[in-house]
Amino acid sequence: MSLALAPTDEATGGTVSPDLARLGLLAEEWKAAQEHRRRAAEELLAAQERLRNAAASAEAAESRFREACPAAFGIAPKIVSAHPVDAWVATRCDTSDRLAATGSSSLYRDFIEWCVGSGLPQADPGRWPQTRFGRELSDRGFTARKNRLGHTLRVGLSLRGESGRG
Secondary structure, three states, rough: OOOOOOOOOOOOOOOHHHHHHHHHHHHHHHHHHHHHHHHHHHHHHHHHHHHHHHHHHHHHOOOOOOOOOOHHHOOOOOOOOOOOHHHHHHHHHHOOOOOOOOEEEHHHHHHHHHHHHHHOOHHOOOHOHHHHHHHHHHHHHOEEEEOOOOEEEEEOOOEEEOOOOO
16 A cells, blocks of 8 residues: 555644545535535626616616507507597596496586686587587487486496496
8 A cells, every 4th residue: 555645634744534535525525516606696696687687678668669659569549539528528537337327417517617627619618508418428328317306317427536326
C-alpha cells in the first residue's frame, strides 16, 4: 500500500481516515450544491421580475391600443341617438328589469330635468308635453298600465338608482 494515496491532514501532517475523507468530499459537494441552488434562486427571481415588467408593458400597450383603436377589440363606439327620449333612456334609465313599473309622472319630471340640463336644442322642455312623452315611450315598447290608485305606470323602465317596483 502506498502512502501517497492516503489523504493527509494538512494541519497535523498525519493521515486521515477514509471515512473522514469521504465526509469531507461530501461536505464540499453539499457546499457546491447549496451555492448552485442560491444562484438558481437569484436567477429565478430576476426572471420573475423581468416577466412582471414585460406583462405590465404589454398591458399598458394594449390599453393604449384599445383607446386608439376600439373597433379592433370589438368595442363599438357609443353613439347616442339624436332623439331626446332615446338619449334620456340611455343615460338615465334602467331597462334590464322587464317587470319594473315606474310612475309616469316621476319619469316625466326626470325627463324634463334632463332636458333642461342637457342643453340639446331638440330637448327643449316646451316641445315635450307629458302626452307626447308618453306616446314616445309607448312607441319604444314601454307600455302603460294603471295601479290600484289609478296612477299611470310605465312597465319595463325604471330610473337608475330607484327600485322600480310599483
